[in-house]
Amino acid sequence: MQEKIVSFSIKNWADDDKPREKLMQKGRSVLSDAELIAILIGSGNRSESAVELSKRILASVNHNLNELGKLSVNQLKQFNGIGEAKAVSIAAALEVGRRRRGEDAEIICKITSSRDAFELLYPLMGELEHEEFWIVYLNNSNKVIHKSQLSKGGITGTLVDVRLVLKQALELGAVGLILAHNHPSGTIKPSAADKHVTLKLKKAAEALDIKVLDHLILTQHSYLSFADKGIL
Template sequence: MSEDNLYNPNNIRSWAEEDRPREKLLLKGKAALSNAELIAILIGSGTVKLSAVDVAKGIMNTVHNNISELARQGIKDLMKNKGIGEAKAITIIAALELGRRRTDHIPDQRRIINTSQAVYDEMRQHLQDKAHEEFWIVMLNRANEVMKSVAVSIGGISGTVCDPKMVFKHALENMASAIILVHNHPSGQLKASEQDINLTKQLKKCGMILDLPVVDHIIFTDKGFLSFVDEEIF
């Protein structure tokens, strides 16, 4: 390696030891690193003109330094950044997904659902950071414990179509005593559409006939939720 390259200010190895992301983590701990420095460790190297930290800062600038917004990025989105190829984009996405799973991990034991907040917490592991709409049901036993959560419909950015037959097929097969409807709004809008309300009423009527009550419908967003029961929509 030439002397010029060794002392190039864009070369992380030429920085003071406490300013290099890996060494900084060892010396000061993980909490001392910025988001860009943590991403720099993931990508490992930069370009001829940019250090790994510079590349990482560029990535964070495109999402306004918002990790949640970064988690919504796809491989092609990340590859629009200078210094990011497919392999590095995959590494970033994999790391963010591991972080999400760790944050949203719920122990393998029956969770009791007794509030709308509990439903929201239960569904974060399934719907957080989703860029498209999905319709799920949470199946409960007689003790209001979660038996299983299942996606019954996956749609696009602006909507998804739910088939009532699929909803009750899953519920009956799993011998559920009650179900909760959940679908997400990637836009973040916490408002029930006329279609949402009509579908909920239809499913509620079907549940009454089958002695399988629909106890709530939750609209999920990354920043909050709307409960049909809390809002007295049905």
Template sequence: MDYQKLSIKSWAVEDRPREKLIAKGITSLSNAELIAILIGSGNRNESAVELSKRILQSVDNNLNELGKQSIEYLQSNFKGIGEAKAISIVAALELGKRRKQSEIRVKPQVNSSNDVYELMHPILADLPHEEFWIITLNRANRVISTNKISQGGISGTVIDTRLIMKTALDQLASSIILCHNHPSGNINPSPQDKTITNKLKEAGKVMDIPVLDHIIVTDNGYYSFSDEGEV
């Protein structure tokens, strides 16, 4: 039996586009395999990958040229490509074009405790309850992401050290900053605030993801553990 005409489900797991993406990452897939994921299935004589290869061959394997083709072109020239599949291909290529045209936003750089306060004040200052967040940073101290970890009541919130470190690891963070609010307006840290800061500081040392600061946000000001020499 011709291997190329087998359905994708009968291929070895590592050769299936979706499974290959999960196992080896998006960059391991060819253009044909990416299109195959979009269309989902081929026709009676071709797998989705083989059909995708033929579509690409029709435009000399040039994605820019494929992006110029119409829904009608795809439907009329390729058996197994109906309106829905043609729309998926056209929409994906248009999205790629728009991504290329979009401006690359420079992520903010954290150089001081005030930078953190300015970043998190709009998120935390007016809340009637406590929330605990972490800011993940790259090697240049630019923000990768702000991440809400937990939400509690007026006087406190539960903090899971494992979840915090997992978030940092998943985002390949070089360092993190802890942040939470005090709805009462009191900027001074509680004994619990100091305990969790020390606990996460030690966990960060073990994971080689240092905790640079812990900021307590209120509507009228903030407390920085780093500025006070406590981190």
């Protein structure tokens, strides 16, 4: 008896199950992450459909698209059914998404909440594997004048030059500052050193009539605001 061969190609699915057709008929927002990735790769392997393969890839990163975006082409190629072309397509699509978020953040010109500050800074430092310290300079309407990286260091910490921060604030005519740094470890709790440098900058800035409005600690998944927590 000849064994029946089952095709896992998307073109053989029912229309309702085809991600491309589903997107065209119902809109992109109804598609799951796995279905969107399935559109990118087009086909699965001998034992999995494109969607099933996509689900397995997502499961390997706990269904976190930010983590998926960090996988290299070679890492993606470790999955059966993902060759170089498919791996490049996934990597490129996720990079486009990251850049789009960065451009959306640039639209924010006025900071009205810690969330605004987070959205502005996350594309710059939220996914880094090393620690960086950034300063956002604001005018008297809380509009962003400038943002800059103050220091870059290892996971253990960064060096913060208070004089450099205040020198740039005076040159820019800034009256408000938002401090921010990331914790690659994922720990959201501020350290004693984080609190110390915040107090040091706050006191030095006050002498020049410049106010430190907040200090954000960013991780890959969330953030902590010193102002929101009442520890500024």
